[in-house]
Amino acid sequence: MSEKPVVIALDGPAAAGKGTLGRRLAAHFGYAYLDSGLLYRAVGWRMLTDGLDPADSDAAAAVAAALTEEDLNSKELREDRVANAATIVAAHPAVRQALVGYQRRFAAAPPRDAPGAVIDGRDIGTVICPEARCKIFVDAHVDVRARRRLKELQDRGVESIYSRVLRDMEERDARDRNRPIAPLAPADDAFQLDTTELDADAAFDLAVDFITARNKPDKS
Ligand code: DC
Numbered sequence: 001m002s003e004k005p006v007v008i009a010l011d012g013p014a015a016a017g018k019g020t021l022g023r024r025l026a027a028h029f030g031y032a033y034l035d036s037g038l039l040y041r042a043v044g045w046r047m048l049t050d051g052l053d054p055a056d057s058d059a060a061a062a063v064a065a066a067l068t069e070e071d072l073n074s075k076e077l078r079e080d081r082v083a084n085a086a087t088i089v090a091a092h093p094a095v096r097q098a099l100v101g102y103q104r105r106f107a108a109a110p111p112r113d114a115p116g117a118v119i120d121g122r123d124i125g126t127v128i129c130p131e132a133r134c135k136i137f138v139d140a141h142v143d144v145r146a147r148r149r150l151k152e153l154q155d156r157g158v159e160s161i162y163s164r165v166l167r168d169m170e171e172r173d174a175r176d177r178n179r180p181i182a183p184l185a186p187a188d189d190a191f192q193l194d195t196t197e198l199d200a201d202a203a204f205d206l207a208v209d210f211i212t213a214r215n216k217p218d219k220s
Contacts, residue, residue, distance in 0.1 A: 006031070006116035007107045008211060009125035012138035013173050013184060014083070015145035015152075017195045017203055021138060022120040024204050025211070029118075032110035036121035036128070037086065039064075039099045041078075042071040044085030054088035061094035067102075080168065087172045090122075091179040103128045122176055125187035134211045137186035138203070140196040145169060 008031065010022050019035060026033035043064045044054055052059045076082060089095050103119060107129050110117040119128065125135035140148075146166040153160040176184040186192060191210045195203045 003115070005107065005110050005114070006134070006215065007129045007132035008116065008118040008134045008136070009129050009132040009187070009190075010118060010120040010136050010138060011122055011125050011184070011186065011190070013122075013142075013145065013176065014169060015149040016138040016140045017148075017200065018120040018138045020200050021136075021203055021207060022118045024200075025207060026118040028204075028208065029116060029211070030114060031116035031118050032106070032112065032114040034103065034106050034117060034119045036099075036103055036119055036124065038072050038077055039067065039102065040086040040090045040095075041082050042067055042074065043089045043095060043099075044087075045074055045077055045082045046071060047089060048081065048085050054085040057092040057094055060089040060092050061098055064089070064095045064098035067099075083172065084168070087175045091175065091181070093181045096123075096127075096182055100128060107132075122184040123182035125190050126185060127182045130187070134214045135187045135190040136193050136207055136210065137190040138193045138195060140194060142166065142169060142173065144196050 006029075008025060010018050012018050022033055022035070025031070043060055046063045046067070047054045047060060050063070052063070054060060103124070107117050107119060121128070125132055125137070143166070146162065146169050149169060150160055150162050150165045153165070193203060193206060198206070
């Protein structure tokens with residue numbers, strides 16, 4: 001019988017470095033990678049595209065239940081208006097419930113028979129996969145995260161100003177951290193990786209050391 005896939009749960013606020021780290025870890029260990037934020041973004045995007053109010057929990061739950069792979073590939077998912085709608089739909093319990101199954105199936109049976117899965121999000125270590133062997137909570141000071149996001153936007157040719165990016169990030173953080181269901185928070189057994197003063201290589205090295213130590217056969 002094949003072994004249960006290893007799950008690496010990567011949680012943290014926006015622009016803390018989860019995406020870059022998650023993709024590198026998945027490539028390094030040969031695991032499949034899921035950016036769970038895309039699920040919430042896809043729900044938010046469909047709501048906006050269909051002229052629905054993201055605050056309408058019944059409509060959002062229906063959209064979440066009917067999501068398709070095609071929705072996850074929309075080029076518009078990275079837009080800030082979509083990120084904003086995503087934080088609103090993500091606070092509806094029925095939306096979260098509709099998306100649990102997809103994420104747990106990914107963890108239990110990663111695509112292409114990969115021996116493990118890296119899933120990045122907000123509640124992977126606390127709600128989706130509380131039994132995950134490796135949990136990492138990636139964080140950084142909000143000023144640093146806002147500067148990273150500003151650079152990312154400018155690199156994509158999107159005109160932006162720092163104060164606006166910072167304000168948006170603080171608003172989104174507050175919504176993710178303060179919602180009553182599955183709020184953004186580190187699991188008790190998560191390794192806390194603060195990337196405020198780390199570059200991507202240093203964060204990657206620390207994460208690999210942690211995962212390797214957790215996966216030693218003598219650890220239960
Ligand atoms: O990671 P991201 O910025 O793409 O996520 C977009 C929004 O989706 C984020 O503000 C909160 C929500 N989200 C969530 O509630 N739970 C997750 N596991 C992933 C994302």
